[in-house]
Amino acid sequence: MCAEFYAVPLLPMMNMSVSYTEYDKISDVISSQPSLLQMICRFGIQLGVGDKTVREVCEAANVDTTTFLAVANVMKQGMAVAPFYVEKIDMTTMVKHLKVAHEFFLDFQLLHIRRKLLEAIDCSRQNEVAFLILKFYDEYMSEVRKHMEYENRRIFVHVERLIAGENVTDFRIKQYSKSHDGMDRKLQELKNIIIKYYTPSEGTSSDLLCNVLFSIYNCEADLRAHCEMEDALFFPAVELLEEKVAAQAIEQGVVAKSDPPQESLSDREKEIVSCIVRGMTNKEVAANLYISINTVLTHRKNISRKLDIHSVSGLTIYAIVNGIVKLDEITLQ
Numbered sequence: 001m002c003a004e005f006y007a008v009p010l011l012p013m014m015n016m017s018v019s020y021t022e023y024d025k026i027s028d029v030i031s032s033q034p035s036l037l038q039m040i041c042r043f044g045i046q047l048g049v050g051d052k053t054v055r056e057v058c059e060a061a062n063v064d065t066t067t068f069l070a071v072a073n074v075m076k077q078g079m080a081v082a083p084f085y086v087e088k089i090d091m092t093t094m095v096k097h098l099k100v101a102h103e104f105f106l107d108f109q110l111l112h113i114r115r116k117l118l119e120a121i122d123c124s125r126q127n128e129v130a131f132l133i134l135k136f137y138d139e140y141m142s143e144v145r146k147h148m149e150y151e152n153r154r155i156f157v158h159v160e161r162l163i164a165g166e167n168v169t170d171f172r173i174k175q176y177s178k179s180h181d182g183m184d185r186k187l188q189e190l191k192n193i194i195i196k197y198y199t200p201s202e203g204t205s206s207d208l209l210c211n212v213l214f215s216i217y218n219c220e221a222d223l224r225a226h227c228e229m230e231d232a233l234f235f236p237a238v239e240l241l242e243e244k245v246a247a248q249a250i251e252q253g254v255v256a257k258s259d260p261p262q263e264s265l266s267d268r269e270k271e272i273v274s275c276i277v278r279g280m281t282n283k284e285v286a287a288n289l290y291i292s293i294n295t296v297l298t299h300r301k302n303i304s305r306k307l308d309i310h311s312v313s314g315l316t317i318y319a320i321v322n323g324i325v326k327l328d329e330i331t332l333q
């Protein structure tokens with residue numbers, strides 16, 4: 001817990017009337033901005049909070065008060081206040097919070113909207129627009145799953161290694177953050193498709209459709225806030241942690257040996273990498289690039305030797321970092 005943090009004296013440039021502090025009653029915080037309700041649940045805070053303050057509730061739930069206030073105030077006041085908190089948040093609390101948010105989106109919210117969508121539209125093949133809307137939504141769910149599972153497996157594990165004091169030299173958060181993409185745009189597109197092009201069957205009530213649209217609006221805003229929180233608060237904090245751990249390693253004389261100089265890939269080899277990380281087999285790569293399978297195998301051997309990378313997962317990170325592919329184009333292993 002960061003007991004030394006007091007939001008009011010340390011926030012001179014902000015509008016104090018809207019900054020939450022540790023002394024606020026948590027019931028007032030929830031009432032003033034209902035969208036914080038989900039955030040509070042994602043911190044593992046149970047309702048039935050009585051007149052307890054933010055600090056009292058956080059301490060009872062074993063949640064770092066500063067991190068709670070950082071998330072609440074960024075949600076309330078916008079991304080501009082995030083830099084103030086970057087150095088102060090507790091990374092274990094933040095990672096836990098983001099993991100729970102992923103679980104919420106993947107295991108509840110997106111499935112819940114799909115169920116409501118199925119009730120609201122006629123998905124028989126005779127209604128092609130409805131069929132395509134559902135297909136669009138399913139593809140979107142799979143993109144979100146890919147994005148969040150990647151963060152669970154790669155980013156959060158990276159941060160946990162840093163928290164444990166490990167000077168991680170094979171990955172830097174900037175390699176991911178610069179290609180980190182918000183996931184709300186496609187949902188916005190879906191909403192517009194429904195509004196513009198889906199006409200409910202005759203005699204059907206529009207209530208269910210309006211209701212699912214409302215859920216999509218909420219989910220879109222929630223996903224946007226989640227991604228912005230990662231961009232403005234979490235990733236910069238990870239960067240600071242990386243610097244801190246690296247500095248400690250230097251102080252302790254545990255400096256990583258410098259990597260041997262790396263040979264760069266030819267344009268053809270980059271094309272091969274691009275195909276592989278998109279999930280193509282050797283045969284498909286050969287057909288796609290009009291070369292023989294043997295040539296593909298030779299290129300793959302050379303790529304592995306040059307990069308000293310021997311797995312598709314490793315190649316995938318290399319390809320993202322070096323701008324060969326974008327995150328949403330790849331097949332994660």
Ligand SMILES: [Fe+2]
Nearest residue numbers: 098148151230
């Ligand atoms: Fe995320």
Ligand SMILES: [Fe+2]
Nearest residue numbers: 151180227230
């Ligand atoms: Fe993300």
